[in-house]
Amino acid sequence: MVRFLLAMDRLYLGLATLFFAGGFIYALTCLRAGTYRHSTWNFAAMLSGMVLQTLFLYERGQVHGRCPVTNVVEILVFVAWSMVLIYLLVGRNYRLSLMGVFTSPLVFLTCVIALAFPLDLESAIAVAQAKGRVDAWVEFHVGISLLAYGAFGMSFIAGLMFLIQERQVKKGNLKTLFYNLPPMQNLCSAIFRLLVVGTILLTAGIASAHVISVAGDQHPIWPLYLIWVVYSGLCSVTFFRGLSPRRLAIGATGAFLFPLLSLWFIAAN
């Protein structure tokens, strides 16, 4: 049964990857032709990809009997899933339709990397056999922290979009490819909101890690503290001192390096 589910989850992930790639290629073609108006098809592709990612995570959850974040593949897919979820919630509501075009290649890349990792059949079976050791706080800690990573990932994308838009506006060179980028003010608001949401989620993640530590199952969380300091600092300076939109965008883009490095740290440990 476990072997069958593992085969199915790779299929779901592969299909999700294809949807993200398809959505991106379609949107890029429309952008190049100057006919990109609405994000309906890109949105549909993202939604389909997310449904397939959810099925992947569900299958993995069935295998492990717990939140499916036990290895690099699952962590990557969970972060990508979080980003798509946040795009679907934020991108549509804040008229940031083109955000999907920027999100899909990043999510596609994440899925490709996840697919490139070898099947962890033995360890999955081993984890599946140890179902009795599931700790709700660990589940909560990992899940909420990775959702925060998703928000930071989206703030990275919004920051990148802002910098492109700012550059073409400053130069007075409104290129066809990026003509539909959202207004800078909207992007700036989106970046700040995403940073705040991510920081709140991460705060909850760190707090839950302390409950786990008290319970005895300790693991190093100093990377989370480092990330929290960076992002909460960015939010505070923006809120209290009025950081310029450009600096906020640069900050959000550059700060994403920390969550990325921490993923590498988690994978290495």
Added chain:
Amino acid sequence: MELFSLGLNHEAAPVAVREKLAVSKGDLGRNCTSIVALEGVHEAVVLSTCNRLEVYVSAQADCFAGLERYINEMDELRDTGGLPFYKYRGASVARHLFRVASGLDSMVLGETEILGQLKQSYAAAHGSGNTGKRLNKLFQNAFKVAKYVRTNSSITRGATSVGAAGVDLAEKIFGDLSRCMVMVFGAGEMGRMVARTLAGRGVKGVMVSNRSYDKAVELAGEMEGRAMRLDEGVEQLALADIVITSTSAPHPVLGKADVAKALRKRRGRPLFMIDIAVPRDVEEEAGNLAGVYLYDIDALQGIAAAARVRREEQITHCEVLIDEQMRKFGMNNSSGGDAMSTEPIPTG
């Protein structure tokens, strides 16, 4: 029964002729009725804009002579002799109308106002009972084609005038302009024009600052804004999101230090500045400040020119889209269901 179209536009006739042919909105229906009264004409739609007068009819036989006579007999044109009409027949009528509806035949390539005017003309003709099966179908298809062309090309993209380029850039920065304050320095004509365009987009408010207070009051009155003296305007700069300068001052009115001071008060909010004056009113170095987006007249004209070039590059693509729609509607063959013949464009 066949389709005919006759008319003249900004390329065919100067404004002195076009203004005499202009038909007011209220008279469109009456003119259609008069044309339908001509021998052999069954349906008629009259399109009258500042750049064109066109008559679309469905008739039993060649009715160009009758239409020409009708237009020539309009008041004030009796003695002008032959007018440089273009004439279309059969499928060429549809192709021409589709081009007009899509903005391909407009003075400002790709402009969208023409579609509204076309709908208005059709509504007047339909309302006065002068359209039937053929023109109803033709115009409904024209509206669909216009939408199709705009959706599948970038013919409407980009601002083609200085004023529109200013608005376009402002929207790229702020998005919703209803929360933006505009400050105008000087009462120059170009500045007024850009300010009016922005005010037309529903900005939050307009402040006018001028060396001559009376002129500031006059311009502010036009835009329901607030007038102030020049030095007060410099002091209040931080309140503005969009600044338009067009004074005749021989030296910069706003220095880098003034702009930097305003930026500090704005707590990171961007400042969009359009300097239309020659010599320039804003120190060039102010444009290097983070959060300041400064454009002079050359920059805006460059943006507008680039957009015009991009639109021109789209013409061929739009023609292909129209061809595609012509085929879809069965309007490109001489033996088509409704016997629409393909004629050379134009026929006369």
